[in-house]
Amino acid sequence: MxxxxxxxxxxxxxxxxxxxxxxxxxxxxxxxxxxxxxxxxxxxxxxxxxxxxxxxxxxxxxxxxxxxxxxxxxxxxxxxxxxxxxxxxxxxxKPKPFLTRYDNDYNQYKPLFDAVRSGDWNKAKDFLTLHPNAIRARLPSRGMIALHLATELEHEHIVEELVQLM
Structure with missing residues (x-):
């Protein structure tokens, strides 16, 4: 035209x-x-x-x-x-603001990270049952997966469960 x-x-x-x-x-x-x-x-x-x-x-x-x-x-x-x-x-x-893959992962998988932070394995397990790929999602600021976060926060029971799932 x-x-x-x-x-x-x-x-x-x-x-x-x-x-x-x-x-x-x-x-x-x-x-x-x-x-x-x-x-x-x-x-x-x-x-x-x-x-x-x-x-x-x-x-x-x-x-x-x-x-x-x-x-x-x-x-x-x-x-x-x-x-x-x-x-x-x-x-x-109008172009949308650019989000990195990690930002998208974090937004999508925030409930998992929140559950790990609070030490609530039941919530984390329920989320992982619905979203099994979330086990590889990373925190955008530090590149950590849920296992790293659980280790850092010394939630041993969550670390053990995540290792078994992996």
Whole structure:
């Protein structure tokens, strides 16, 4: 899909360029005094103030729409609010914070580490029954597995049980 001659960007939004695209579109909308409609929804009223807002909203929404590739546009095709369109595109295309494998393991297996810390083998065993791969999960800050943590905390009964499971 080609970039429209009156688009606010040189490259249409797709799954790989959200950060650059959003900066360019926001700068354009700020320069055209349209950004305020992206920041806040307006209450619908029948007065001149609402009519002015509606016009600015339509102009901002149009610029956002013509700056999108097919996939991005399909997400906002039926949207009537510039703010809603902007928020939808950000939710879909804005890169998520990077999590390492260890961070994911820790978040997923936190109940195991909590059980080991507290010395509660029954909770740890119940968790390991449901998640057997958790035995290899590591604490992100220190790279320790549950066995190392149990050893460090001198929970001998947990150490013995974990060694048997391994």
């Amino acid at each position: 080609a970039v429209s001659a009156d688009a606010a960007v040189v490259e249409l939004l797709d799954s790989s360029n959200y950060l650059d695209w959003s900066v360019l579109v926001k700068t354009y909308l700020l320069a055209q005094d349209l950004w305020d409609v992206v920041e806040e929804e307006e209450e619908e009223e029948a007065d001149d103030e609402f009519k002015a807002w509606r016009k600015k909203n339509a102009m901002a929404l149009h610029k956002i729409q013509i700056s999108c590739g097919r996939e991005a546009f399909s997400l906002i095709r039926n949207t009537t609010s510039a703010k809603s369109a902007w928020d939808t595109l950000a939710e879909k295309f």
